[in-house]
Amino acid sequence: MTESQRIVDPDTVADFVGERLDGSASRRAHLVGRERLVRAAEGDLGARTGARGLWLGGGVLALAAAAAVTWFVWPSRAVVVPSETSPVAAAPSGALVGEWIQAPSRGVSALDVGRGAALALHDGARGRVALVDDARVVVVLEAGHLAAEVDPKANRKVAVEAGPYTVAVVGTEFRVDWEPESGELAVAVTHGKVQVTTPASSGPIAVDAGHRLVVDDGGTLSLLAIEGVAADAEADDEPVIEAAIEPAIAAPSVRPKPRTPKDEPVTAPTWQSLAKAGKYEAAITAIDAGFDGALASLAVGDLELLADAARLAGRTAKAEAAYLALRKRFAGTTAAAHAAFQLGRQSSGAAAVKWLKLYLDEAPQGSFAKLARGRLIGALTDAGERRAAVDAARVYLDSYPDGPHAKVARALLESSSSP
């Protein structure tokens, strides 16, 4: 038998990997990891120790300080300085690549990344330089405030990773506010263009000059115009980022059209903004081509918005697909329970019974419980389950004797007691 007649056995590969990567760690490594978590839980090092992962809102950890990153271009352009102290004047930390650095509580520590870029941690911020060479710089910011000057002429790619987000840039001017406590990231671009990746998107989201992207804890994206900041007319001609995004996984773009100087600042007409403005049909039309991909990639808040917009636009099939996606991807959440109710509401007969019962099982005290119990009476009747419908009517009247379905319920009980 020759090698060409052999194939790779996945079980053997897996055994090899499993034996060598078994989760073991030295006692010291375990203690270091535990201590790090304990300090994060205590809020020691302020909100700054936390972790790159302190991005889910609320919860156990009391985080004190909001975090912010501000970038600005080399002196040839206007400089946005986030605090009184310039990063250029900061004391060098002398830290090595990969080493965690924390700035003094009221001071600045510079990160030495070489030519064309000056970066500094401010006021207790904590971070590290993850990678640096002639072409690239990657900085991980756990929490706090980082200021940077990046010279576009140096032709080095620079990225900052904050929580689950990555902001990538080659020479531009923008400000990132990262608040681990609320889980909100805001990126305001005053010149050039940046791209932001989020856990909910498979690819980066472009944000042009004159706009501010806000990503909330639930992953909902909002794009707002910045008052008094004009969009770069040439922005679309400047490929700041050279990422080759695969079309199949491209993130939903929220890039607005450049505005003319006489335009008033406006909110970009994303499908989200259209839906929120009650323009449901326009919202569904705007996302039509990417609808199926959106079902698989949107965060829970946006997916709910999309499903409701489709329902309110009368696009029943799309609404059903979106509610089913909510059920599948976010099982066990309030959004999934609401989806069950909406699926019940737009179904009939046995299907309606199934969904309404599911909703009442998952959210017996939910905001749609009264409506669901009322609709269940009709759905059971339509499905030919008269005895169950009578029982449902009795339950309804016990809970909501003056509810909107009380009249129907009483009529059913009366008819069922008639000979």
Add this chain to the structure above:
Amino acid sequence: MSANAQRVAASPSTDNVEVLPWAGDDRELLELLRRGGATSAAALYDRFATDVRRVIDRCLGPDRERDDVVHDAFVQILRGVAKVREPAALRGWVMTVAVNTARSELRRRRFRRLWWSSEPAPESVDDTIDPEQRDLLRRIYGALDRMDTDLRLAFVLRFVERHELTEVARLTDCSLATVKRRISRAVAELGTRLGDDPEIVARFGKEAS
């Protein structure tokens, strides 16, 4: 405070003490976690660190940022643990968070690779593993790096972690049918990607049926 909680609270984090495993049950741990604080964080870490490290290790491969990712996972676990009601569900929920953290990290790296147009600096590998085996691990994870993240996770959870299909579906929040499809595709892709490497085939090959 229970004996376990006292033990954890009193345990100094210095290098001259032994790390004792969490000896209580998950009901006791959950109660401790609901009260919050440093003691509960330490107990949580002691109870699940090996499991979380292992699944993240296997999902990411040998990795110099492993400890950061593990820390991220535990921070998220601490923040969300109030949602867990049943002690019996605690471990499953912890592992789901660990897998989700690994998935986020893999997607972040996918973007990094696209953006840099080339691979970032090579990741370091545990130097307790001999060089030949380190090299094999690098090649295997090199192939996994080129696979879709969901396929990669399905393969690791099914074949390396040895979970049942239903458990893989739960951990990756998808249907059983989707898991089966992903595993099938992952095995085919991995076979193709590693099949070109004669050393890999010699070491991990089997006769084609």
